Amino acid sequence: xxxxxxxxxxxxxxxxxxxxxxxxxxxxxxxxxxxxxxxxxxxxxxxxxxxxxxxxxxxxxxxxxxxxxxxxxxxxxxxxxxxxxxxxxxxxxxxxxxxxxxxxxxxxxxxxxxxxxxxxxxxxxxxxxxxxxxxxxxxxxxxxxxx
Numbered sequence: 001x002x003x004x005x006x007x008x009x010x011x012x013x014x015x016x017x018x019x020x021x022x023x024x025x026x027x028x029x030x031x032x033x034x035x036x037x038x039x040x041x042x043x044x045x046x047x048x049x050x051x052x053x054x055x056x057x058x059x060x061x062x063x064x065x066x067x068x069x070x071x072x073x074x075x076x077x078x079x080x081x082x083x084x085x086x087x088x089x090x091x092x093x094x095x096x097x098x099x100x101x102x103x104x105x106x107x108x109x110x111x112x113x114x115x116x117x118x119x120x121x122x123x124x125x126x127x128x129x130x131x132x133x134x135x136x137x138x139x140x141x142x143x144x145x146x147x
Contacts, residue, residue: 011100012099016101
C-alpha cells in the first residue's frame with residue numbers, strides 16, 4: 001500500500017459509500033482494516049477532546065481527500081469530507097484525528113477499490129476488526145445515518 005505518512009501522520013480516514021436512493025452504506029475495507037493510513041498500535045483508544053487535545057498540526061481533510069482520489073485514480077470531486085464527524089484516538093505519545101470521507105459516486109467504485117486490494121463491505125462484515133476500529137465504525141455509522 002502507498003505510504004501516506006506525509007498527510008496521514010496525525011490523522012486516519014474512514015471511507016464509505018452511501019447509495020443516494022437506497023441509503024445502503026458500505027465501508028471501504030483494506031486487508032488490515034477500515035482505517036486508511038498507518039496502522040494504529042494495539043494500545044490505541046478512542047478519546048474525547050475534553051480528555052486530550054489533538055496534535056497541533058493536522059492536514060486539512062480536503063487535502064487528504066485529494067490525495068486519496070489520486071491514490072484511487074479517481075477524478076477530483078469523487079470524495080467528500082463529512083465535516084460533522086470528529087473522533088480522536090490516543091496512541092502512545094500522540095493523538096490521531098479520524099476523518100470520515102464519502103464517495104460521491106452513485107455506486108461504490110468497486111474497480112478502484114479492487115485496484116488497491118480493498119473492498120466495500122456492510123457494517124455487519126466488519127466483525128473481527130480491532131475494538132478501536134469497531135468503536136470508530138459505530139460512531140461513523142451513527143453520523144452517516146443522522147446526516
